[in-house]
Amino acid sequence: xxxxxxxxxxxxxxxxxxxxxxxxxxxxxxxxxxxxxxxxxxxxxxxxxxxxxxxxxxxxxxxxxxxxxxxxxxxxxxxxxxxxxxxxxxxxxxxxxxxxxxxxxxxxxxxxxxxxxxxxxxxxxxxxxxxxxxxxxxxxxxxxxxxxxxxxxxxxxxxxxxxxxxxxxxxxxxxxxxxxxxxxxxxxxxxxxxxxxxxxxxxxxxxxxxxxxxxxxxxxxxxxxxxxxxxxxxxxxxxxxxxxxxxxxxxxxxxxxxxxxxxxxxxxxxxxxxxxxxxxxxxxxxxxxxxxxxxxxxxxxxxxxxxxxxxxxxxxxxxxxxxxxxxxxxxxxxxxxxxxxxxxxxxxxxxxxxxxxxxxxxxxxxxxxxxxxxxxxxxxxxxxxxxxxxxxxxxxxxxxxxxxxxxxxxxxxxxxxxxxxxxxxxxxxxxxxxxxxxxxxxxxxxxxxxxxxxxxxxxxxxxxxxxxxxxxxxxxxxxxxxxxxxxxxxxxxxxxxxxxxxxxxxxxxxxxxxxxxxxxxxxxxxxxxxxxxxxxxxxxxxxxxxxxxxxxxxxxxxxxxxxxxxxxxxxxxxxxxxxxxxxxxxxxxxxxxxxxxxx
Numbered sequence: 131x132x133x134x135x136x137x138x139x140x141x142x143x144x145x146x147x148x149x150x151x152x153x154x155x156x157x158x159x160x161x162x163x164x165x166x167x168x169x170x171x172x173x174x175x176x177x178x179x180x181x182x183x184x185x186x187x188x189x190x191x192x193x194x195x196x197x198x199x200x201x202x203x204x205x206x207x208x209x210x211x212x213x214x215x216x217x218x219x220x221x222x223x224x225x226x227x228x229x230x231x232x233x234x235x236x237x238x239x240x241x242x243x244x245x246x247x248x249x250x251x252x253x254x255x256x257x258x259x260x261x262x263x264x265x266x267x268x269x270x271x272x273x274x275x276x277x278x279x280x281x282x283x284x285x286x287x288x289x290x291x292x293x294x295x296x297x298x299x300x301x302x303x304x305x306x307x308x309x310x311x312x313x314x315x316x317x318x319x320x321x322x323x324x325x326x327x328x329x330x331x332x333x334x335x336x337x338x339x340x341x342x343x344x345x346x347x348x349x350x351x352x353x354x355x356x357x358x359x360x361x362x363x364x365x366x367x368x369x370x371x372x373x374x375x376x377x378x379x380x381x382x383x384x385x386x387x388x389x390x391x392x393x394x395x396x397x398x399x400x401x402x403x404x405x406x407x408x409x410x411x412x413x414x415x416x417x418x419x420x421x422x423x424x425x426x427x428x429x430x431x432x433x434x435x436x437x438x439x440x441x442x443x444x445x446x447x448x449x450x451x452x453x454x455x456x457x458x459x460x461x462x463x464x465x466x467x468x469x470x471x472x473x474x475x476x477x478x479x480x481x482x483x484x485x486x487x488x489x490x491x492x493x494x495x496x497x498x499x500x501x502x503x504x505x506x507x508x509x510x511x512x513x514x515x516x517x518x519x520x521x522x523x524x525x526x527x528x529x530x531x532x533x534x535x536x537x538x539x540x541x542x543x544x545x546x547x548x549x550x551x552x553x554x555x556x557x558x559x560x561x562x563x564x565x566x567x568x569x570x571x572x573x574x575x576x577x578x579x580x581x582x583x584x585x586x587x588x589x590x591x592x593x594x595x596x597x598x599x600x601x602x603x604x605x606x607x608x609x610x611x612x613x614x615x616x617x618x619x620x621x622x623x624x625x626x627x628x629x630x631x632x633x634x635x636x637x638x639x640x641x642x643x644x645x646x647x648x649x650x651x652x653x654x655x656x657x658x659x660x661x662x663x664x665x666x667x668x669x670x671x672x673x674x675x676x677x678x679x680x681x682x683x684x685x686x687x688x689x690x691x692x693x694x695x696x697x698x699x700x701x702x703x704x705x706x707x708x709x710x711x712x713x714x715x716x717x718x719x720x721x722x723x724x725x726x727x728x729x
Contacts, residue, residue, distance in 0.1 A: 164239040171245035174253040177236050181260050182322060183229075184406040185603075187416045187517035191502050192428065193603030199434045200601070201495045201622035201694035204427040208606070208618060211706060212699040217729055218710035224271050225712050227278075233261045234281045248313075255313035258306035259328050265303050266335050270607065271709050273349075274725060275299050292721040293711075297351060300339055304361070307332040320397045320407070326374060327404040329365050330520040333528045336362035338611050341535060345579060345613035348704040348726065359532045366529035369403075370546070375522040376400050383556025388470035391502045396516035403520035408513060415513035422499045422601075423473070429495040430472055430601065431622035432691065436572070437596050438465040443558040447572035457488065457496070457625050458637045467555050471600050473498035475637030480505045485636035487643065488625075490670055490681050495624030496692050501601050523551060527595050534588050544587070548594050565590045576617055610707055619699045624692025627683060630672060632661075641667060647687050648673040702727075 167173055195202040202209065207221070214220070236257045240250055268275050274293035279302070282288055307328060314325040323331075340358030343351040369375065378401040379386050390396070396405035408416035420426060436447055441463045446452055458475045461468065468474070477500070479486040490496050504512040530547040533539045541562045549559035565586035573589040574580070580588055592612070596605060609617060627633065632641035644659065644667045646652065652669040653659075659667050673679035674686035675696050684690030710728035 164235075164242060168239045168242040170243055171249045171253075174236075174240055174243050174245060174249065177240075178253045178256045179322070181229075181233060181236070181257065183260060183263065184321075184404070185517070185519050186406060187408070187418050187502060187515070188421065190517060190603040191418055191422050191499070191601060194601050194605050195428050196618075197605035197609060198617050198620060198622065199431055199596070199605045200428050201431055201493070201624065202428045203493050208706070209699070212618065212701055213697040216710075218713040218716065218724065221709055222712040222714070224268075224709060225715050230261065230264050230278060231281055233257050233264065234278060237261075238280050251313035252315050255310035255328070256323065259310040259314065259323060259331065262303045262306040262310070262335070263331065265299055266338075269296060269299055269303070270338075270610070272711065273708050276722075277302055290719045290721055292723065293725075296349065297354070300335075303335060304332070307335065321405065323404055326369060326372070327520055329369055330403050330525060333362050333365035333369070333525060336365060337528045337532055338607065340532070342611040344535065345611065346704065346707065356536065359535050362528055363532035363536065363538075366525045366532065369522070369525045370529060375403060375525070377522060377526075377550055377554050378402075379554045383466050383554065385470070387467050387555060388501070390518055390521070391515075392504060393516055394511060394514050396518055399518075401522045402518045403522060403525075404518075406517040406519050408516055410510045410513035416515055416517060417509075417513040418502060419504055419512055422501075423503050424498055425489055425491045425494050428499070429624070429694070430497040430499055431495055431694075432497070432624060432626075433620070433622065434596070434600060435460060435468065435472065435497065437593055438468040439557065439593075440464060441466070441557065443552075443560075445570055445572065447570070454626055454628065456627070456633065457635055461637070465555060465557055465597065467597055467600075469500075471499070471501040473500045475635060481507050485638070487668060488635050490625075490643070490692070492679075492681055493694050494692070495622060495694055496681075497625065499601055523598055526550060527591070527598065531588075531591050531595070534584055534591055537582075537584065539584055539587055548591065551594060551598055560587075560590055560594075562587050577612060577614060579613060613703075613707075615701045615703060615706060619701050621693075621695045621697075621699065623684075624694055626691050627672070627689050629685075629689035630687055632667065643668045643670060645670050645672040645681075647671070648677045648679045 167177075194200045195204055195206045196208045210216070211221070237254060240254055240257070243250060265275065265277070272293075273296045275296075276291050277294045277299050278288065310328045311325060311332060314323070314328050316325050318324045336358045340355045340362055343349060343358065344355035378390060378399055390399070390401065393399065395407075396402045397407055399405070406416070408414045422428070436452070438446060440446055446464065449455075461472075461474045469477075473486060473488070476485045478484075488496055488498060502515070504515050506512060526547040530539070530543055533543050539562065544560055544562055552559055566584060567586065569586035570589055570593070573593060574585070577589065577592065592608075595608065599605070609615060627645060630645045630647055632644045634640055635642045640663055641661050646669060648671050650671070652671065658669065661667055670681050671679040672681050672683050672687065675682045675693055677686070682693035684693055705727045708726050708728070710724050711722045716722045716724070
């Protein structure tokens with residue numbers, strides 16, 4: 131394994147890593163003055179490399195806890211909001227400005243360097259890319275924000291300015307990214323963003339903002355949605371036309387998709403526009419095995435599983451009594467990506483030579499995440515799995531969705547985007563005419579705000595996005611921009627069991643587990659029943675919520691789906707699409723007023 135990774139020791143020279151939340155109340159803390167440091171191209175490179183920010187595999191694979199893709203026992207903010215009484219006194223995280231201080235400090239001083247204009251612009255472009263990323267994440271949380279384009283003195287009146295309108299902030303974000311598109315180099319050190327990563331991010335921002343404005347009338351920005359959708363389309367088109375990237379495929383649909391999330395080296399992968407490279411031997415560990423698999427906080431939802439098509443392209447949710455299919459039945463003849471995302475019946479967990487049997491626990495769905503899981507006992511390999519920060523697949527889906535939202539979608543667009551992804555997965559292509567003539571009622575019920583002649587196609591694009599990016603951390607942002615927050619009110623469901631009794635979970639026709647009533651004593655040792663292979667059955671007491679049992683079913687002993695939570699969830703619209711400014715900040719700066727009903 132040979133990886134070229136940039137490792138930064140900037141903190142040894144500059145105190146930039148502190149990221150103190152009190153950005154607005156003091157000068158940047160540096161041990162070297164700008165006159166002494168910003169002298170050469172090497173200084174610029176050192177500083178900007180210190181700003182390097184790549185999404186981690188941990189953050190990505192845990193972000194779906196906030197969405198309907200996952201059940202979680204964790205104290206996830208949106209879940210606690212919907213089940214509690216949130217306010218600016220309880221939601222106090224996120225208003226952190228230290229990173230912006232570090233970025234603006236560079237932009238205030240980079241022109242001092244004795245370097246070519248091209249070099250100065252390149253590193254300024256990267257800094258502005260990082261600033262755009264910072265503000266975009268803040269906009270998603272707070273909408274209106276004070277915009278700061280330079281570092282401030284402690285006595286500067288701008289420290290106490292009011293929030294600038296979302297439109298102003300996003301205008302500046304786009305300006306930063308357009309500067310970066312014009313000036314960031316195409317050739318950069320491995321593991322750092324180049325101009326194509328910048329374009330990919332700009333396409334992501336534009337699609338988010340365009341659809342957000344279209345579906346959120348409370349902003350009164352619908353008239354400008356088209357401009358952003360056009361920008362998303364054009365950025366995606368530029369990447370597609372360039373020809374540098376293509377979908378990763380070796381002609382093996384049963385494993386090519388999974389390889390993107392289990393590879394020890396993505397730096398040369400044709401689909402990966404930017405990778406976060408991990409290498410345990412270089413103190414860069416990405417070990418997430420213990421957190422994504424089994425019964426640690428999170429488990430995939432049944433609703434996500436239902437979104438996958440049958441292998442012939444038909445809809446799983448069109449099948450009779452699809453809600454009552456058991457674990458083994460749910461995986462039969464499905465989109466191959468399902469078994470590369472969920473642990474499936476018959477899967478072998480290293481180093482075992484017999485199929486893995488799902489572990490069933492209270493408050494979990496029973497499903498396990500396979501995507502991103504390193505199926506090996508080699509701890510070096512487990513911690514050295516790279517993560518794809520930007521994939522070409524996202525570019526294709528951005529192009530398709532933007533074209534559909536603009537009313538421009540034609541079959542040839544689908545052929546080079548959605549159908550290319552389905553072909554990689556071994557699935558038949560999508561027909562725009564068929565989709566629009568017969569929209570999926572399962573999806574249509576989720577997104578009732580969609581209308582027009584392209585509803586069926588838009589629904590299928592949203593399905594493809596959910597499936598292709600399942601458990602990568604996209605789903606919550608998608609629900610927010612589509613104004614589909616009410617879907618979070620649905621408590622995630624788990625596996626279905628028609629009642630007490632014995633069940634096969636490995637797909638070989640032999641029972642592996644037995645569900646018994648809450649009143650039955652579980653036998654011990656050799657008193658346990660064996661299956662026909664001579665293996666002891668795994669016993670679980672099943673009952674209703676509140677019973678002293680191992681797993682909860684909606685119908686208790688009469689069967690049903692596994693229960694992951696029981697607390698009523700209420701998503702207040704539009705309030706919960708945003709977060710309040712923490713009360714301590716509004717106390718210090720009364721000009722920071724709350725919006726959309728927060729106090």
